[in-house]
Amino acid sequence: MTLEHQIDGPEDEGFARPDGNGPLGADLERRDGAAKVCGAARYAAEHHPDGMLHGVLVRAPGLGPVRLVNADEITAIPGVRRVFHDARMIRNAAQGGAGKAPVQGVKAAAYVGQPVALVVAEDFATACEAANRLRVEADGADLPVHPKAGEPDPDKTKDKTTGDFDTAFSEAAVTLDVTYTTPAMVSAAMEPHAAVAEWDGERLTLHGALQMLRDNKAELADCLGLAEDKVRVLSPFIGGGFGSKLGISADCVAAALAAMELGCPVRVVQSRRQVFEVNTRRTETSQRIRLAADRDGRLTAIGHSARVSNLPDESFSEPVLQGTAFTYAAPNRLLHSELVRIHRPAAGSVRAPGEAVGVTTFEAAMDELANEAGIDPVELRLRNLPEVEPGSGRPFSSHRLAECLTEGRDRFGWDGRSPEPRQRREGEWWIGTGMAAAVRVNMVSDAEARVTLTPDGRALVESDMTDIGTGSYTIFGQIAAEALGLSPDDIDVVLGDTDLPPGSGSGGSVGAASTGTAVWLACEEIRRAIAGRMECAPGNLTMAEGHATCGNDRRVLQDVLSGQPLKGHGKLAPGAAMKKVRQATWGAVFAEVAVSDVTGETRVRRMQGTFAAGRILNQRTARSQAQGGMAWGLGLALTEALVHDRRDGHAVNRDLAEYHVPVNADVPHLDVRLLDEPDDWAGPLGAKGIGELGICGSGSAILNAIHHACGVRIRDLPATPDRVLAGLA
Amino acid sequence: MKTQLTVNRTRHEIEADPRVTLLDALRDHLGLTGSKKGCDHGQCGACTVIADGRRINACLSLLAQHDGSEIVTVEGLEGADGLSPLQRAFLDHDGMQCGYCTPGQLCSATAMLDEVRNGRASHVTEDLEAPVTLTRDEIMERMSGNLCRCACYSGIVAAIEEVAAE
Numbered sequence: 022m023t024l025e026h027q028i029d030g031p032e033d034e035g036f037a038r039p040d041g042n043g044p045l046g047a048d049l050e051r052r053d054g055a056a057k058v059c060g061a062a063r064y065a066a067e068h069h070p071d072g073m074l075h076g077v078l079v080r081a082p083g084l085g086p087v088r089l090v091n092a093d094e095i096t097a098i099p100g101v102r103r104v105f106h107d108a109r110m111i112r113n114a115a116q117g118g119a120g121k122a123p124v125q126g127v128k129a130a131a132y133v134g135q136p137v138a139l140v141v142a143e144d145f146a147t148a149c150e151a152a153n154r155l156r157v158e159a160d161g162a163d164l165p166v167h168p169k170a171g172e173p174d175p176d177k178t179k180d181k182t183t184g185d186f187d188t189a190f191s192e193a194a195v196t197l198d199v200t201y202t203t204p205a206m207v208s209a210a211m212e213p214h215a216a217v218a219e220w221d222g223e224r225l226t227l228h229g230a231l232q233m234l235r236d237n238k239a240e241l242a243d244c245l246g247l248a249e250d251k252v253r254v255l256s257p258f259i260g261g262g263f264g265s266k267l268g269i270s271a272d273c274v275a276a277a278l279a280a281m282e283l284g285c286p287v288r289v290v291q292s293r294r295q296v297f298e299v300n301t302r303r304t305e306t307s308q309r310i311r312l313a314a315d316r317d318g319r320l321t322a323i324g325h326s327a328r329v330s331n332l333p334d335e336s337f338s339e340p341v342l343q344g345t346a347f348t349y350a351a352p353n354r355l356l357h358s359e360l361v362r363i364h365r366p367a368a369g370s371v372r373a374p375g376e377a378v379g380v381t382t383f384e385a386a387m388d389e390l391a392n393e394a395g396i397d398p399v400e401l402r403l404r405n406l407p408e409v410e411p412g413s414g415r416p417f418s419s420h421r422l423a424e425c426l427t428e429g430r431d432r433f434g435w436d437g438r439s440p441e442p443r444q445r446r447e448g449e450w451w452i453g454t455g456m457a458a459a460v461r462v463n464m465v466s467d468a469e470a471r472v473t474l475t476p477d478g479r480a481l482v483e484s485d486m487t488d489i490g491t492g493s494y495t496i497f498g499q500i501a502a503e504a505l506g507l508s509p510d511d512i513d514v515v516l517g518d519t520d521l522p523p524g525s526g527s528g529g530s531v532g533a534a535s536t537g538t539a540v541w542l543a544c545e546e547i548r549r550a551i552a553g554r555m556e557c558a559p560g561n562l563t564m565a566e567g568h569a570t571c572g573n574d575r576r577v578l579q580d581v582l583s584g585q586p587l588k589g590h591g592k593l594a595p596g597a598a599m600k601k602v603r604q605a606t607w608g609a610v611f612a613e614v615a616v617s618d619v620t621g622e623t624r625v626r627r628m629q630g631t632f633a634a635g636r637i638l639n640q641r642t643a644r645s646q647a648q649g650g651m652a653w654g655l656g657l658a659l660t661e662a663l664v665h666d667r668r669d670g671h672a673v674n675r676d677l678a679e680y681h682v683p684v685n686a687d688v689p690h691l692d693v694r695l696l697d698e699p700d701d702w703a704g705p706l707g708a709k710g711i712g713e714l715g716i717c718g719s720g721s722a723i724l725n726a727i728h729h730a731c732g733v734r735i736r737d738l739p740a741t742p743d744r745v746l747a748g749l750a
Numbered sequence: 751m752k753t754q755l756t757v758n759r760t761r762h763e764i765e766a767d768p769r770v771t772l773l774d775a776l777r778d779h780l781g782l783t784g785s786k787k788g789c790d791h792g793q794c795g796a797c798t799v800i801a802d803g804r805r806i807n808a809c810l811s812l813l814a815q816h817d818g819s820e821i822v823t824v825e826g827l828e829g830a831d832g833l834s835p836l837q838r839a840f841l842d843h844d845g846m847q848c849g850y851c852t853p854g855q856l857c858s859a860t861a862m863l864d865e866v867r868n869g870r871a872s873h874v875t876e877d878l879e880a881p882v883t884l885t886r887d888e889i890m891e892r893m894s895g896n897l898c899r900c901a902c903y904s905g906i907v908a909a910i911e912e913v914a915a916e
Contacts, residue, residue, distance in 0.1 A: 060784020
């Protein structure tokens with residue numbers, strides 16, 4: 022049996038709801054934490070079946086038609102088993118949610134660094150040597166590699182106009198017309214993409230570093246020409262994803278092909294430089310923002326246009342304006358976005374695609390407007406909050422931005438701040454504070470989960486859902502414990518195996534709420550079965566402390582089960598709620614920085630984030646997600662930029678020495694406050710996503726603080742010392 | 751070639767290609783996969799192990815250089831009473847998310863506390879003559895060779911502060 026539910030609205034479907042007194046929401050230790058601190062958690066590359074061979078990907082040195090020059094010589098190296106140059110290999114990782122093969126082929130390179138061969142040997146050292154000695158020639162091709170040279174794709178150009186922008190802008194008392202740029206960026210998860218493939222002659226088993234297993238299974242099957250039921254993908258532990266592991270990656274397909282051809286298990290791990298190039302990056306953006314307001318700072322017009330890029334034949338286009346569409350009220354609006362086709366490594370989803378860069382720039386522009394209008398930045402935002410979604414007129418399912426702004430302001434200690442920049446100095450350091458709003462759309466995805474109540478009174482939760490560090494294992498245990506009246510210690514959670522019911526996967530912040538709700542539904546089905554056995558209405562059933570109670574009838578669970586397991590299967594689908602209301606998550610971020618007058622270096626001294634993301638399922642794991650997002654905002658503001666060569670588009674700083682992710686010494690204590698508020702439009706749990714919200718604006722709190730500290734406005738991110746110093750001169 | 755070494759108090763003799771790194775020997779030859787490979791170039795710290803009392807990047811060290819070495823990996827941090835104080839504190843402060851950098855963070859922090867006890871200065875140490883005071887800035891500086899892309903730095907620092915104060 023399956024209990025299916027589609028979220029159409031806030032209606033009470035008769036499901037049990039968390040009462041706020043159970044284990045759900047508690048500040049509990051990570052369920053998989055002990056395995057992680059002992060080194061017992063096994064990630065993809067750590068599976069080592071007998072007879073395993075080692076594969077190393079080889080990439081194109083240039084654009085255009087590609088040839089392997091000395092494949093025979095390489096194959097003759099002792100220990101080398103084969104050189105694959107197979108048309109089924111993929112050009113780059115699939116886009117998130119694709120569910121089908123990405124572009125395949127090895128005869129020509131669409132970008133420098135495209136994988137075109139796989140060398141397989143009996144040991145890793147030999148495979149590396151052989152891969153290094155394999156000579157690949159590319160003819161070269163005159164293809165655009167710079168966004169300024171690319172042609173806009175007419176299918177990806179979008180315009181959304183409300184009112185009369187031009188008139189409102191020309192007549193306004195205060196206006197701002199600025200252009201911001203953000204660089205290409207990468208997820209740079211700590212675990213490189215890795216695959217161990219085994220083929221038994223009929224079925225492929227692949228241990229991969231992947232976020233969305235149900236889609237990844239379909240993508241891999243499509244790449245290989247296999248039926249989906251002939252493919253099993255396992256990813257019980259994933260060393261971070263942040264979007265880069267949404268789609269099937271080149272290592273998986275190559276390992277699978279080699280395992281099928283050679284009849285031996287094959288491991289392929291991307292080298293760190295490959296990780297930077299052959300998966301997906303965040304596009305660079307160029308954004309023109311025009312704001313018009315009256316003397317009181319009330320916005321009369323909002324203009325936001327964005328240019329992004331991608332390789333030909335990639336569907337993904339970074340939705341930069343997603344947050345601008347609903348954050349602030351203004352009767353006249355002009356939103357324009359376009360995508361140019363260029364031959365850099367493929368662009369795709371990186372943590373909070375759209376808002377991460379769109380909200381960050383917009384919130385910096387709002388700070389500029391606050392200065393122009395002489396209004397406190399928090400007050401400016403409070404004055405422009407919409408009653409309903411601008412443009413569509415849809416209501417919000419819940420709107421907590423004002424509360425985030427005011428609570429964050431108080432917690433940070435914002436009041437008393439000088440409105441003028443360059444007012445505080447400590448030695449060589451200028452000190453300043455800045456703030457930004459944070460918004461992120463909230464999404465729901467199809468998700469299934471199975472729960473089995475075992476005769477000994479324990480429960481087992483199963484789904485192919487992944488835990489990429491987000492806390493899925495932990496919160497699903499809490500959800501089942503809450504629903505079934507058990508302790509979280511009584512629950513076992515098994516995830517990351519496509520032989521289990523298909524969960525939502527981890528992406529777009531949908532995992533916790535979507536698959537978590539499927540777990541809740543599975544438990545609801547069990548509760549209904551127990552109510553039936555006890556001959557009472559499900560609404561009258563109470564489950565607590567290992568007992569089921571209906572009126573005066575109180576039984577130990579083991580008695581209700583009488584030696585047989587009881588299964589529930591939950592299936593969630595997005596419904597009309599997604600269309601009837603604008604559902605989003607909300608936040609405000611405040612930062613204090615010190616900027617060196619001598620070097621232009623920026624040090625972040627403290628950061629505070631206040632967030633509202635529906636019901637919080639575990640305080641501890643949710644807090645960590647928010648802190649992670651805020652630190653990503655710090656990287657976006659100060660350190661991170663993937664640089665592409667102007668001549669051939671190759672990634673120049675393609676490793677962790679040259680691409681600067683924030684290190685421990687860069688990140689101050691990140692204070693997080695979570696406003697717990699079940700959203701009735703988000704299903705029986707009332708939970709929403711939190712994994713991406715922290716990055717949607719926090720970078721601009723830092724950029725705005727830099728301006729407040731030293732008067733330098735950075736519009737080309739990141740605010741590296743050279744750029745700040747140029748402004749100070 | 752043959753290399754003899756002690757790993758987590760157990761002696762091993764490994765026959766391996768001379769190009770094999772200490773990290774690959776641990777992971778592939780001994781099956782000790784707790785030490786992680788994040789970059790293979792000494793840039794991320796995920797492979798940090800303790801060799802003869804000092805923290806090193808196992809990916810930058812050949813196995814052949816470690817004949818006679820005593821190595822401690824994350825699998826060897828537990829004591830007779832279970833988790834080490836740092837392991838326990840990482841759980842209490844959620845000093846991890848995906849967990850991939852965690853073994854390196856733990857080995858690094860374990861050896862770092864010894865460095866402080868032995869009076870070794872860091873880039874941010876004010877007085878090179880006096881005993882080192884383990885301030886928050888000292889912890890942040892000394893732990894900056896271990897990247898955490900999930901950015902659990904707040905939890906990691908809190909966990910180390912707690913253990914250092916005991």
